[in-house]
Amino acid sequence: GENVEQHPSTLSVQEGDSAVIKCTYSDSASNYFPWYKQELGKGPQLIIDIRSNVGEKKDQRIAVTLNKTAKHFSLHITETQPEDSAVYFCAASIRLNSGYSTLTFGKGTMLLVSP
Amino acid sequence: NAGVTQTPKFRILKIGQSMTLQCTQDMNHNYMYWYRQDPGMGLKLIYYSVGAGITDKGEVPNGYNVSRSTTEDFPLRLELAAPSQTSVYFCASSYRGAGAEKLFFGSGTQLSVL
Numbered sequence: 001g002e003n004v005e006q007h008p009s010t011l012s013v014q015e016g017d018s019a020v021i022k023c024t025y026s027d028s029a030s031n032y033f034p035w036y037k038q039e040l041g042k043g044p045q046l047i048i049d050i051r052s053n054v055g056e057k058k059d060q061r062i063a064v065t066l067n068k069t070a071k072h073f074s075l076h077i078t079e080t081q082p083e084d085s086a087v088y089f090c091a092a093s094i095r096l097n098s099g100y101s102t103l104t105f106g107k108g109t110m111l112l113v114s115p
Numbered sequence: 116n117a118g119v120t121q122t123p124k125f126r127i128l129k130i131g132q133s134m135t136l137q138c139t140q141d142m143n144h145n146y147m148y149w150y151r152q153d154p155g156m157g158l159k160l161i162y163y164s165v166g167a168g169i170t171d172k173g174e175v176p177n178g179y180n181v182s183r184s185t186t187e188d189f190p191l192r193l194e195l196a197a198p199s200q201t202s203v204y205f206c207a208s209s210y211r212g213a214g215a216e217k218l219f220f221g222s223g224t225q226l227s228v229l
Contacts, residue, residue, distance in 0.1 A: 009155070032216050043119075043205050043220030044158070089157060093216055098171050100163070102148065103216060107157040 002027040002094040006106025014114055019080050021109045023090035024072040032093035033066060033073045034103070039086045047088075048075070080113045087111070117141050121206050121221035128196040128228045136191040136224050138206030146209045147189040148173075148218065149181065151202040158205065164189055165211070196228045 003026045013019050025033075031052040036044035050057045050064045050073065057064050061080075066073040077084055087110050091103040122137045140147065145166050150158040160173030164183040178200060180192040189208075193200060203225050207218040 006157075034217065036218075036220075041222070043207075043222050044218075045220065046217055049217065096171070096173075100165055100171070101216065102160060102163060102173070103218065104160075105157040107155060 144208035
């Protein structure tokens with residue numbers, strides 16, 4: 001089945017710096033790659049996603065890049081702020097034995113932005 | 116809109132007890148999911164449902180059961196709770212059309228089995 005590896009597991013940056021989180025996936029059939037942000041005590045929330053027919057997508061300070069050949073995708077956060085501190089999960093779409101598709105998640109990256 | 120609502124938020128069970136985690140969504144989503152989150156392990160799919168009356172196993176279904184009698188509700192049943200089921204449980208929903216897979220999560224249920 002699909003395996004999603006996420007690095008690093010923890011990331012500490014100073015406010016204003018950039019942060020990059022990287023993920024690799026194994027299933028070449030995966031075609032949807034979302035990123036979720038989980039704040040303490042809350043459920044994950046979608047922040048950005050990308051489909052396999054696009055190489056890059058940007059939304060204000062957040063961008064995601066996808067390299068289908070190498071099977072890796074990355075989250076880039078510029079001008080980090082303390083409120084960006086959270087756990088970030090990458091995910092990749094997988095097709096289940098039933099024929100339906102769902103997501104498989106990486107293990108998460110705890111991002112700490114220091115003032 | 117309330118989105119995805121889970122109850123209870125916290126629960127402590129004794130080994131062998133049973134309980135039901137409730138999940139309801141008001142977005143008219145056809146797909147619903149149950150995940151468990153263990154420290155440093157990401158999210159693992161327990162069960163999912165593609166519509167009322169249709170459920171199927173995910174990656175880690177042992178020790179759990181689900182039902183989907185309505186579009187809105189997707190309860191998760193734990194029978195004979197074990198310490199290995201200590202975890203944070205998240206319910207999620209999505210609208211599946213044209214390949215959309217955006218999951219909306221509830222705020223979670225923290226369960227301890229002692």
